[in-house]
Amino acid sequence: AQKVTQAQTEISVVEKEDVTLDCVYETRDTTYYLFWYKQPPSGELVFLIRRNSFDEQNEISGRYSWNFQKSTSSFNFTITASQVVDSAVYFCALSEALKNQFYFGTGTSLTVIP
Amino acid sequence: KAGVTQTPRYLIKTRGQQVTLSCSPISGHRSVSWYQQTPGQGLQFLFEYFSETQRNKGNFPGRFSGRQFSNSRSEMNVSTLELGDSALYLCASSAGLANEQFFGPGTRLTVL
Numbered sequence: 001a002q003k004v005t006q007a008q009t010e011i012s013v014v015e016k017e018d019v020t021l022d023c024v025y026e027t028r029d030t031t032y033y034l035f036w037y038k039q040p041p042s043g044e045l046v047f048l049i050r051r052n053s054f055d056e057q058n059e060i061s062g063r064y065s066w067n068f069q070k071s072t073s074s075f076n077f078t079i080t081a082s083q084v085v086d087s088a089v090y091f092c093a094l095s096e097a098l099k100n101q102f103y104f105g106t107g108t109s110l111t112v113i114p
Numbered sequence: 115k116a117g118v119t120q121t122p123r124y125l126i127k128t129r130g131q132q133v134t135l136s137c138s139p140i141s142g143h144r145s146v147s148w149y150q151q152t153p154g155q156g157l158q159f160l161f162e163y164f165s166e167t168q169r170n171k172g173n174f175p176g177r178f179s180g181r182q183f184s185n186s187r188s189e190m191n192v193s194t195l196e197l198g199d200s201a202l203y204l205c206a207s208s209a210g211l212a213n214e215q216f217f218g219p220g221t222r223l224t225v226l
Contacts, residue, residue, distance in 0.1 A: 033212045035214060035215075037217075042219070043220055044217060044219045045204065045206075045217035046217075047215070047216060052212075091157065098212070099162075099169075099170050099211065099212070100147055100162045100169070100170065100211055100212065100215070101162060101172070102149075102206075103159070104156060104158075106156045107156065107157075
């Protein structure tokens with residue numbers, strides 16, 4: 001069975017601090033996809049990144065970076081120099097290769113204090 | 115390109131009633147998925163439609179149903195509403211299998 005665990009329920013950081021959001025997943029599939037989404041207070045889920053199981057390269061996009069480690073089944077997300085606008089709930093999700101069914105973690109609520 | 119749109123944005127119903135929610139996907143996207151989001155259960159997959167056919171289904175009772183039209187627009191119906199059906203219902207569209215899904219703003223359903 002597929003499962004995504006985001007152990008951090010809530011995180012608070014002061015502006016300009018770096019913060020890492022953890023994501024651990026379980027799957028028996030050899031081919032799968034991992035995603036991160038941001039849900040600001042407005043409620044709409046915003047796509048951040050998609051990563052397939054064969055690509056373990058870390059990715060950086062501006063202040064955002066992602067660390068995918070298959071050996072530990074983790075796909076962590078780091079925000080560098082956090083800003084107030086980063087305050088949101090962040091979801092990690094897993095998808096099987098042949099389905100459009102996402103398994104979401106329970107989310108991490110990030111508050112960036114000015 | 116216009117994003118995923120959902121109507122209505124807010125709904126208030128009473129127990130026992132039924133409700134229909136609508137979703138228009140991003141132009142060119144043929145896959146539409148529905149999710150229920152509640153504080154207690156988080157985001158849970160309801161079902162996915164592709165080319166007017168239900169391709170995947172989550173673990174929800176038969177009161178939850180959906181359909182997709184030839185223009186890829188989708189509707190979700192919940193019959194005999196229960197208090198526990200109060201939730202944010204999110205629709206997402208994607209271009210293909212395991213592609214990123216783009217979400218609409220959701221319909222906030224309150225059952226009294």
